[in-house]
Amino acid sequence: MPAPDSSQLDSPTAAPSALYVEGTEALRISSLGNTAGVTLTISGRMLKPDNTVERIFITHTPNSNRTVASTIVALSEGWILGLTVRATGGAPLFGSTWVNLELVTGQFGAVQVIQSLGSGFVTTNTPWSWPTGVSYLPLDGAGHVRIIQGTVPGAGVEITETVPTGARWELLSFKVTFVASATVANRITSLTVDDGANIYAISGGNATAPAGSTLVISFMAGYAPVSSQPTNAVGLSLPTPFRLSAGSRIKTQTLALQAGDQYSSIFYEVREWMTGE
Amino acid sequence: MASATVYQCNSCGGFYRPIQADGMVYFHVCPDVKVIVGADVDAQGKTIVPATTQAIANPRNENVKIDATGKATVKAGDPNGFTVVTDPKILQPLGLG
Numbered sequence: 045m046p047a048p049d050s051s052q053l054d055s056p057t058a059a060p061s062a063l064y065v066e067g068t069e070a071l072r073i074s075s076l077g078n079t080a081g082v083t084l085t086i087s088g089r090m091l092k093p094d095n096t097v098e099r100i101f102i103t104h105t106p107n108s109n110r111t112v113a114s115t116i117v118a119l120s121e122g123w124i125l126g127l128t129v130r131a132t133g134g135a136p137l138f139g140s141t142w143v144n145l146e147l148v149t150g151q152f153g154a155v156q157v158i159q160s161l162g163s164g165f166v167t168t169n170t171p172w173s174w175p176t177g178v179s180y181l182p183l184d185g186a187g188h189v190r191i192i193q194g195t196v197p198g199a200g201v202e203i204t205e206t207v208p209t210g211a212r213w214e215l216l217s218f219k220v221t222f223v224a225s226a227t228v229a230n231r232i233t234s235l236t237v238d239d240g241a242n243i244y245a246i247s248g249g250n251a252t253a254p255a256g257s258t259l260v261i262s263f264m265a266g267y268a269p270v271s272s273q274p275t276n277a278v279g280l281s282l283p284t285p286f287r288l289s290a291g292s293r294i295k296t297q298t299l300a301l302q303a304g305d306q307y308s309s310i311f312y313e314v315r316e317w318m319t320g321e
Numbered sequence: 322m323a324s325a326t327v328y329q330c331n332s333c334g335g336f337y338r339p340i341q342a343d344g345m346v347y348f349h350v351c352p353d354v355k356v357i358v359g360a361d362v363d364a365q366g367k368t369i370v371p372a373t374t375q376a377i378a379n380p381r382n383e384n385v386k387i388d389a390t391g392k393a394t395v396k397a398g399d400p401n402g403f404t405v406v407t408d409p410k411i412l413q414p415l416g417l418g
Binding site for chain 2: 079227229
């Protein structure tokens with residue numbers, strides 16, 4: 045394909061791209077992420093006023109704590125023909141790395157957004173591109189499903205799991221193993237959810253563990269408990285959908301918990317979105 | 322990026338994986354209390370003698386804090402807050418081996 049006639053590039057109707065930058069603007073890449081070791085590469089092409097094509101390669105490292113990371117790169121004069129963002133380091137799940145591209149002025153100090161180009165989720169094999177990519181905000185879409193191994197508390201301590209800063213969770217299941225010490229008492233485990241102080245949901249049932257017993261307890265969204273369960277395993281129900289905001293705590297509440305009782309093997313499944321707040 | 326590393330919190334004694342199997346970062350938060358002497362309850366579950374509990378001293382929260390301006394403040398490490406645990410005799414019974 046022959047290069048365009050530069051004399052025609054001055055006419056808006058003949059511009060090779062809708063995105064002309066005059067040489068004083070910069071590209072800002074902002075991201076949200078919750079996965080360690082992820083690197084993004086932003087690649088693209090720019091048509092220069094002298095009809096040459098310049099290739100763009102920018103690397104950007106998202107934070108792994110759901111806070112915003114930004115990289116600002118100055119652009120020379122020309123028409124940006126297209127940009128593609130993909131993960132080139134790490135293995136983020138779809139929905140766990142979100143990127144936003146903007147045209148800004150002021151590379152250092154006060155930065156002013158001139159134009160939003162778009163935003164979306166990226167993985168190693170699913171890039172997001174401009175101008176053809178559909179834009180998504182961090183809370184859009186189906187989220188990403190995760191299995192989390194929770195903190196095994198000390199003996200005589202209840203389980204406490206906290207929705208991290210910048211996350212929104214839908215709790216799908218929560219499984220624990222409970223070993224009752226030899227101290228005689230019938231322990232009964234419930235699951236509570238609070239906002240850091242006030243309990244706003246409790247799920248419980250027939251999860252009773254006498255002295256010296258081991259009980260596997262599973263709380264599952266939408267599960268209908270049945271009466272004929274194995275003696276060492278109990279299934280209990282959670283509401284569905286059960287969405288929790290950052291700072292909410294998922295805790296066990298154990299009637300007659302004894303000093304030598306031990307919770308362990310704590311695994312739970314959540315659907316996570318990043319809030320970008 | 323998944324890690325087999327396990328930390329033990331120096332405040333509450335809990336064990337946790339700072340990097341989960343899917344590579345995501347885990348932020349430990351200490352529970353409120355630990356039981357010193359468990360409650361005595363009757364067969365109907367009614368408490369006869371309530372439990373004696375003790376607040377967790379110096380509770381830790383590894384989460385990022387958001388200040389009043391909406392800016393995230395990330396703690397500059399917490400090297401004294403946990404101990405790396407590698408002994409399988411400790412970890413395996415807890416489901417962490």
